[in-house]
Amino acid sequence: MLSAINYSSMISFLLDGTVKAVELFFLTIVLSLPLGLLVARLRMIKFKAVQLPVKFYLLIMRGTPLILQLMFFMYFPPLVLGFGVDRFMVAVFSFTINYAAYFAEIFRGGIESIPVGQQEAAYVLGLSQFQTFIRITVPQVVKRIIPTVAGESMTLVKDTALASIIGVTELFRNAGSLKATYSSVIPFAVAGLFYLIMNSVVAAFYSRVEKKLNYYKG
Amino acid sequence: MPTDEILSVSHVSKSFDKLDVLKDMSLSVSSGEVVSVIGPSGSGKSTLLRVVNQLERAESGDIRVCGQVLCHNDDKGRAVYSDKDALKAIRLSIGLVFQSFHLFPHYSILKNITEAPVQVLKTSREEAENTARELLKKLGLSDKESAFPYQLSGGQQQRVAIARALAMNPQMIFFDEPTSALDPELTGEVLKVIRSLAADHMTMVIVTHEMAFAAELSDRIIFMDQGVIIEEGTPQAVFSSDHERTRQFLQNYSK
Numbered sequence: 001m002l003s004a005i006n007y008s009s010m011i012s013f014l015l016d017g018t019v020k021a022v023e024l025f026f027l028t029i030v031l032s033l034p035l036g037l038l039v040a041r042l043r044m045i046k047f048k049a050v051q052l053p054v055k056f057y058l059l060i061m062r063g064t065p066l067i068l069q070l071m072f073f074m075y076f077p078p079l080v081l082g083f084g085v086d087r088f089m090v091a092v093f094s095f096t097i098n099y100a101a102y103f104a105e106i107f108r109g110g111i112e113s114i115p116v117g118q119q120e121a122a123y124v125l126g127l128s129q130f131q132t133f134i135r136i137t138v139p140q141v142v143k144r145i146i147p148t149v150a151g152e153s154m155t156l157v158k159d160t161a162l163a164s165i166i167g168v169t170e171l172f173r174n175a176g177s178l179k180a181t182y183s184s185v186i187p188f189a190v191a192g193l194f195y196l197i198m199n200s201v202v203a204a205f206y207s208r209v210e211k212k213l214n215y216y217k218g
Numbered sequence: 219m220p221t222d223e224i225l226s227v228s229h230v231s232k233s234f235d236k237l238d239v240l241k242d243m244s245l246s247v248s249s250g251e252v253v254s255v256i257g258p259s260g261s262g263k264s265t266l267l268r269v270v271n272q273l274e275r276a277e278s279g280d281i282r283v284c285g286q287v288l289c290h291n292d293d294k295g296r297a298v299y300s301d302k303d304a305l306k307a308i309r310l311s312i313g314l315v316f317q318s319f320h321l322f323p324h325y326s327i328l329k330n331i332t333e334a335p336v337q338v339l340k341t342s343r344e345e346a347e348n349t350a351r352e353l354l355k356k357l358g359l360s361d362k363e364s365a366f367p368y369q370l371s372g373g374q375q376q377r378v379a380i381a382r383a384l385a386m387n388p389q390m391i392f393f394d395e396p397t398s399a400l401d402p403e404l405t406g407e408v409l410k411v412i413r414s415l416a417a418d419h420m421t422m423v424i425v426t427h428e429m430a431f432a433a434e435l436s437d438r439i440i441f442m443d444q445g446v447i448i449e450e451g452t453p454q455a456v457f458s459s460d461h462e463r464t465r466q467f468l469q470n471y472s473k
Binding site: 123218 | 271272273306309310313314316318320321322323324334337338339366367368379383386
């Protein structure tokens with residue numbers, strides 16, 4: 001049965017989905033960036049007992065589809081551990097540990113690109129390992145990885161659509177519901193526009209950060 | 219000349235993989251002395267500086283810096299290092315200037331100099347900045363305090379690196395080929411700074427290829443090759459030496 005498209009309720013429903021997507025995006029970024037830095041630091045510790053689990057985690061996270069990881073964390077706990085889980089929480093958890101793996105390798109690459117001479121200079125001046133890492137290394141790493149992190153963030157905005165597979169009512173899923181209601185693909189076109197707007201904001205933000213960090217070269 | 223011994227390196231050995239870089243090396247430096255270390259690449263000169271500054275660990279030997287034990291031999295002839303606090307105290311009493319300066323690119327010149335005093339010595343920012351400004355004035359770089367390393371020439375950066383080391387008030391400073399990475403026109407300004415430090419009786423060990431400078435400034439010259447000291451003496455003695463290996467090396471620098 002066809003219904004005429006009620007644009008205002010369509011837009012409002014799509015905006016609800018957008019808000020969900022934005023929430024998922026922010027929570028993931030805020031949690032996965034520090035987690036990624038921690039994992040990067042662990043990855044660089046010279047003990048096999050630490051390196052092997054970390055490398056295994058990185059391999060699984062980056063080597064299997066995120067969409068499957070979402071399904072795993074949605075259906076695994078009830079089957080094996082006997083309790084149900086909130087969809088949105090599962091999505092945040094799964095996205096966080098997935099993106100943390102990517103950020104970990106991005107951080108590690110950045111950290112290793114800082115000339116070791118600076119760390120030696122800091123060491124002979126008496127700065128501790130911790131002080132050197134936080135005050136000398138990390139600020140420079142942040143500047144170097146901004147373009148890559150911007151790219152990953154824009155991928156994350158798009159990846160929020162994958163949460164639809166476990167029933168999270170984000171933008172893509174809502175667009176799909178509207179398609180079913182109206183038998184029209186217009187909702188998807190509008191959803192596409194909303195993704196584009198979100199990512200334009202993200203891109204503009206990182207561009208601004210990059211400009212601010214350009215007060216020095218090297 | 220002051221006779222208190224400020225650095226004592228005794229029978230130190232260090233190897234990388236299977237390569238012996240320092241072989242049973244011994245060296246003593248007295249307070250106020252300027253010692254230049256010369257020699258071909260791979261002779262172990264830089265490694266010696268790095269071991270004393272704790273960037274590498276000696277395998278065996280006794281090293282005492284400013285009266286404190288850095289490491290000593292156990293009964294099996296292996297170097298045993300002092301505890302973390304003792305090691306840190308030693309690091310704070312000496313400074314090292316690198317061939318490639320290694321300034322912190324994300325800090326202004328002023329902050330490069332004040333960072334260690336503020337973070338390590340817990341000096342107030344105000345006091346550290348005053349000291350830094352005095353040092354910059356002495357070095358003729360006052361107008362660069364808000365600049366960033368990338369805006370300075372190599373010679374200027376190296377002078378800032380020296381100021382950064384001086385800000386920690388060390389009892390002696392080591393220089394690892396301080397002018398080797400500089401264009402010839404820029405070496406003069408760095409050598410001038412080192413000369414003025416010598417005039418202020420700063421104890422220094424300088425690894426260098428600038429023979430004329432070494433001859434002019436040093437109380438003692440040490441010629442190293444393949445991990446051992448071939449010759450040691452006053453500039454006059456070393457530069458007019460009869461020793462085969464020394465003459466061979468110096469020939470490349472005769473002008």
